[in-house]
Amino acid sequence: ATISGALRKVIDRGELHLAYQPRLALQPSRITGVEALLRWTSEEHGEIPPSEFIPLAEESGQILEIGEWVLREACLTLHRWRQHGLANLNIAVNMSVLQLLRGNFPEVVQRILADTGVPASALELELTESVLMANAAQTAGKLQAFREIGVSLAIDDFGTGYSSLAYLKRLPITTIKIDKEFIGDLSRDPDDAAITSTVITMAHSLGLNVVAEGVETQAQLQFLRAQGCDEIQGFWLSRPLDAHACLAFIRQWG
Numbered sequence: 001a002t003i004s005g006a007l008r009k010v011i012d013r014g015e016l017h018l019a020y021q022p023r024l025a026l027q028p029s030r031i032t033g034v035e036a037l038l039r040w041t042s043e044e045h046g047e048i049p050p051s052e053f054i055p056l057a058e059e060s061g062q063i064l065e066i067g068e069w070v071l072r073e074a075c076l077t078l079h080r081w082r083q084h085g086l087a088n089l090n091i092a093v094n095m096s097v098l099q100l101l102r103g104n105f106p107e108v109v110q111r112i113l114a115d116t117g118v119p120a121s122a123l124e125l126e127l128t129e130s131v132l133m134a135n136a137a138q139t140a141g142k143l144q145a146f147r148e149i150g151v152s153l154a155i156d157d158f159g160t161g162y163s164s165l166a167y168l169k170r171l172p173i174t175t176i177k178i179d180k181e182f183i184g185d186l187s188r189d190p191d192d193a194a195i196t197s198t199v200i201t202m203a204h205s206l207g208l209n210v211v212a213e214g215v216e217t218q219a220q221l222q223f224l225r226a227q228g229c230d231e232i233q234g235f236w237l238s239r240p241l242d243a244h245a246c247l248a249f250i251r252q253w254g
């Protein structure tokens with residue numbers, strides 16, 4: 001079958017799983033949570049990256065079913081970890097705009113939280129900047145429903161799309177995730193350093209939490225700490241890990 005054909009049976013065949021990437025707060029230094037990242041190992045086609053199959057699932061509408069599977073699986077894992085001594089751990093889940101625009105998604109989220117025993121305050125939903133801004137008028141109202149449930153909302157890949165600052169103020173978001181494109185060149189490119197420190201300052205003045213993605217080196221970490229960045233993610237801390245390895249990693253971090 002084609003990749004699209006194989007995708008149609010992906011849940012029934014149990015070919016999806018999640019990887020988890022830890023997220024570190026800088027002051028004081030502690031692991032605050034993980035981001036759940038979807039993985040597909042197709043029996044027929046091998047590993048297929050999400051950048052390839054998520055657009056297909058969005059085209060077919062199957063992203064709704066897959067997104068629900070991701071959210072449930074992520075919450076089940078988090079609940080297990082919270083019961084095993086990591087009671088304050090949070091989870092961030094990537095969300096497609098199609099899920100957001102679907103009318104009843106807040107209820108779906110609420111049901112999954114109730115079913116799995118995860119408090120709303122432990123869940124953050126990530127939406128990409130480009131998608132949020134392209135649908136800003138439509139999405140602002142939808143986002144409010146999630147805030148009313150008590151989940152946090154992050155703008156992912158910040159800096160790669162275009163953001164109207166007016167919308168940043170108006171959207172009921174809680175977190176900005178600075179795209180790894182800016183972090184990667186921090187030490188070499190003064191423009192990237194200027195953009196990053198400006199985004200941090202601006203986000204803080206709007207009362208938002210700032211996460212830097214794609215942190216790979218000690219030098220990047222030191223720059224971000226000096227600029228008052230709240231949290232980091234990236235290979236410097238850890239690659240995305242399977243659930244078992246991620247739990248062990250968080251435990252040994254202390």
Ligand code: G
Pocket residue numbers: 036037038049050051054067070093094095096156240
């Ligand atoms: O981890 P990785 O580089 O493979 O992720 C690639 C992209 O896929 C990222 O932009 C990430 O936001 C997206 N992605 C990962 N998991 C999910 C998911 O569960 N749902 C959606 N909609 N996107 C995801």
Ligand code: G
Pocket residue numbers: 021037094156157180213214215216233234235236240
């Ligand atoms: O778009 P989103 O932020 O959801 O996607 C996260 C993606 O970034 C994942 O594919 C993940 O594997 C990747 N990633 C996480 N940390 C690093 C890093 O330090 N360097 C690079 N190059 N990629 C990273």
Ligand code: MN
Pocket residue numbers: 035094126156
């Ligand atoms: Mn993300």
Ligand code: NA
Pocket residue numbers: 156157158177178179180213
């Ligand atoms: Na990102």
